[in-house]
Amino acid sequence: MFPTPDLSHFTRNDYNEIYEPDADSFLLLDALELKLNKILEQKPFIILEFGCGSGLATTFIAKHFCPTSCLFFAIDMNPYACYSTRRTFHQNNVHNKHCLNIIQCNLGDPLIDRLSSKIDLILFNPPYVPTETSDVKEVIERTYAGGKQGIEVIEKAIEQASRLLSSKGLFYMVALEENNFDTLKELGNQVGLNIEIVLKRRTCIERLFVVEFQRN
Amino acid sequence: MLTSNILKGVKKGFPLKINAVKIENVSVDYNPDFITRILQRIEYDALRGAVIDLGLNESLPETISETIQQDETFLKTMHKILLEYEIEEGELICPETGRKFPISKGIPNMLLQETEIS
Numbered sequence: 001m002f003p004t005p006d007l008s009h010f011t012r013n014d015y016n017e018i019y020e021p022d023a024d025s026f027l028l029l030d031a032l033e034l035k036l037n038k039i040l041e042q043k044p045f046i047i048l049e050f051g052c053g054s055g056l057a058t059t060f061i062a063k064h065f066c067p068t069s070c071l072f073f074a075i076d077m078n079p080y081a082c083y084s085t086r087r088t089f090h091q092n093n094v095h096n097k098h099c100l101n102i103i104q105c106n107l108g109d110p111l112i113d114r115l116s117s118k119i120d121l122i123l124f125n126p127p128y129v130p131t132e133t134s135d136v137k138e139v140i141e142r143t144y145a146g147g148k149q150g151i152e153v154i155e156k157a158i159e160q161a162s163r164l165l166s167s168k169g170l171f172y173m174v175a176l177e178e179n180n181f182d183t184l185k186e187l188g189n190q191v192g193l194n195i196e197i198v199l200k201r202r203t204c205i206e207r208l209f210v211v212e213f214q215r216n
Numbered sequence: 217m218l219t220s221n222i223l224k225g226v227k228k229g230f231p232l233k234i235n236a237v238k239i240e241n242v243s244v245d246y247n248p249d250f251i252t253r254i255l256q257r258i259e260y261d262a263l264r265g266a267v268i269d270l271g272l273n274e275s276l277p278e279t280i281s282e283t284i285q286q287d288e289t290f291l292k293t294m295h296k297i298l299l300e301y302e303i304e305e306g307e308l309i310c311p312e313t314g315r316k317f318p319i320s321k322g323i324p325n326m327l328l329q330e331t332e333i334s
Binding site: 077109 | 223325326
């Protein structure tokens, strides 16, 4: 088991502004670790995280999955999450080895043209909770509100991933049982991506799983 | 500097013009293999244009030949430009629409309003 990146630089006040890593965040790390050999075989060079939040997943990858220098893109709509991701990257001493580009934006909008078919690894712990709408204003609400069936943001992310992934690129995403695996499979199929379940876990309040998408 | 070479503006807007208010020099470990790989993925003309616009005291050749891509001095210059010049405060300007995207504490804000997306 790889150690979880050091997050001791954050205080309660920080977690009023960004999502505090929880069972879903750790499930993503565990799923990545299960796929360690497959990811290492791809020799990822360009790595992207949608909704980077605390920067936990990006830093975890930088620390344990990248023997040589890699190019990271971490994006979040919340400026506080952007700064927090940089702090976590520095706190864990991976900033001298790797190049981290942080951008405040909505999913991959400003990156798609230039990074089309170039990204080797994409990570996403999306807002997956079914809510009336995903168009919410509150910063913390945005970290979970997934709209109808919890898949409004997920649907866009899958479509963007299909354009961003390199030929053997991998996309790992957390999902909730209510998001429905068959729906995710169908969304992937529509844009030429195969899907596979990597890991499932039941927490006290949610049934979660992590999926892997890859070009078919 | 690297980030600005990847982003686009409102529609096709590339390259974004950089207006720098505060540039910081950071120190990053030099790794020639990394720079060589990055070179395949950047738009060299756009980068060179940005270096000239910003008035950075770095000289870059007009084009990059096969031989220069193995030249140590050139790779070190590219390393410095791409990774060690950080635009802390300023803005990126979309060449088509003139829309300005602020850079604050080194992070560009590329968020568009609903009305800007067609």
